[in-house]
Amino acid sequence: MSPRTAEEVARKTAVVLPAAGTVTVIPRDNLRIHTYEAPETAVFVNSHILETEDRLIVVDTQLLRPHAEEFRRYADSLSKPIDRVIITHSHPDHWFGCEYFRDVPIHALAEVADGITGGGEAMIQAYAPIFGDAITETVTAPEHVIRPGTGTVDGVRLVYEKVDGGEAGVNLVIELPDQRVLLAQDMVYNRVHVFLQQKEMGPWLAHLRRYLEGEYDFVLSGHGLPANMQALADMVGYLETAETALAESNDVESLKKHLVGKYPLYRGDYILDISGRYLYGGE
C-alpha cells in the first residue's frame, strides 16, 4: 500500500488538520539533532532524528498521517539511510506513524513492543472515531528489542534506560553522554500541559530529580520544543503542582483551574481534558 498524501487525508477526514510541523535543528559534535514538533491537533508531539555522519536514527513516528508523512519526507530529504526507528513508549502519538517506516527496522524495549502488539488494535479503534482516516488502520509493531545499557550507532553512543512509573507505564529514556544530551521524551513536556493518568507522582518526580543531578546541554521532550536543564526543573514544578491539584480536585474542571491558573502560557490545555477521562472517567 502506498502512503496517502496529506491532501488526500485532509479530504477524507472530518477534523481540520494543519499539515505543517515545526522543525528545530541542534548541531553537536559528530551529530545533528532534528526535532519535528506536530501542531496542536496532534498534541505537539515530537519526533527526533539523530543524524550521525552516515546514518539517521529516528525516534518516535507521530500520531496523524499528514505529520508522519511529512516527517518521513523530511528524513528522506537528509539523503542518508535510516538505520533504525526507536519507539520510546506505547502511547499512540509516538507509534501510529510507524506505517510510514515499514521499510526500516523498528526497535523498542520489550515491554513497549508488547504493549503495541497487544494493545495497538484497541488504540486504533479508540482513536478512529475522532480522527477518521487521519490515523493508521493497522498496527505496525516494533520487531527488534532494545535492552537497557549502552549501544553504538555509527560511532555515537546511546545509553538506553528503562524507566517505570513515569508518563507511561514504561518509558525509554536515551542519554547521549558524549554530546551531553538527554532525550527524555515523555518524561518531560516542555511548556505544554501534561497527559496525566495517575495521581501518584512520586516515582516520576524521583527520575526527574535524578536527571537534574546530571549535566546536559540539551533536554529533548516528547511534547514541546527542545530545551535545556530548565525544562527538567520546570517539569518537577509542574508535577508537584499537579500532585496538589489532583489531591484537591474531584473533576477535570477543578484540575484545569489549578494547572491553567498556575501555567497560563503553557500550550495544549485540552490535554488535561483527555487526562480527565482517565482520572475521573466519563466522556
Ligand SMILES: [Zn+2]
Ligand atoms: Zn506523548
